[in-house]
Amino acid sequence: MVNYPSKLLEKAVEEVSRLPGIGRRSAMRLVLHLLRQEKEQTLALAEALATLRSEVHYCRECHNISDSELCEVCANPRRDHAMVCVVQTIEDVMAIEATQMYRGVYHVLGGVISPIDGIGPRDLEIESLMQRIRRDNIREIILALSPTMEGDTTGFYIFRQIQALMPSAGEEIQDSVEGVHRPMPKVTVLARGIAQNDELQYTDEITLGRALAGRTEMK
Numbered sequence: 408m409v410n411y412p413s414k415l416l417e418k419a420v421e422e423v424s425r426l427p428g429i430g431r432r433s434a435m436r437l438v439l440h441l442l443r444q445e446k447e448q449t450l451a452l453a454e455a456l457a458t459l460r461s462e463v464h465y466c467r468e469c470h471n472i473s474d475s476e477l478c479e480v481c482a483n484p485r486r487d488h489a490m491v492c493v494v495q496t497i498e499d500v501m502a503i504e505a506t507q508m509y510r511g512v513y514h515v516l517g518g519v520i521s522p523i524d525g526i527g528p529r530d531l532e533i534e535s536l537m538q539r540i541r542r543d544n545i546r547e548i549i550l551a552l553s554p555t556m557e558g559d560t561t562g563f564y565i566f567r568q569i570q571a572l573m574p575s576a577g578e579e580i581q582d583s584v585e586g587v588h589r590p591m592p593k594v595t596v597l598a599r600g601i602a603q604n605d606e607l608q609y610t611d612e613i614t615l616g617r618a619l620a621g622r623t624e625m626k
């Protein structure tokens with residue numbers, strides 16, 4: 408048990424040590440650093456965090472992090488809006504953007520189906536993805552999920568949901584707005600260049616770019 412000379416110090420250390428990968432000892436070091444540096448700098452950090460938390464938006468289309476209602480990718484007319492890359496997290500969007508090989512748009516699920524962690528399809532942005540497929544003219548859905556059991560389960564669930572949008576007779580889905588029929592989007596998965604159980608965001612740009620280029624159709 409550390410004996411803190413100040414309750415304020417103890418409180419700050421306690422808050423910082425809640426961050427992932429930060430133990431009590433590191434938290435103490437960071438807090439003392441914040442105390443020793445210029446006051447303005449520490450206040451600028453505190454303000455940036457407070458503003459981030461209160462003013463950040465999530466894109467109403469793709470749920471990516473954004474400063475406005477629509478993120479920069481969704482608002483960009485030069486992006487291919489008929490190609491939607493489905494990812495687990497915002498970090499995955501950043502990883503794929505870093506490859507500079509993708510010109511389509513995204514859909515951030517917010518995680519993967521994981522019964523052990525109590526995460527079901529309803530806890531994720533799957534229904535909003537189906538709404539986009541019913542509403543927009545989407546040519547291809549790329550499932551860029553981590554090659555884990557949970558990632559595979561989620562990909563397969565989404566694939567089945569998309570198939571279920573088709574009327575049993577033909578390979579067409581009904582447009583929710585115009586009532587017209589159009590072909591079901593092609594569903595593709597990343598090539599398995601990514602090692603099993605790797606998180607997408609930790610894959611290097613070249614490997615991830617290759618996996619994207621070598622994607623295969625899901626049957």
Ligand SMILES: [Zn+2]
Binds near residue numbers: 466470
């Ligand atoms: Zn967006």
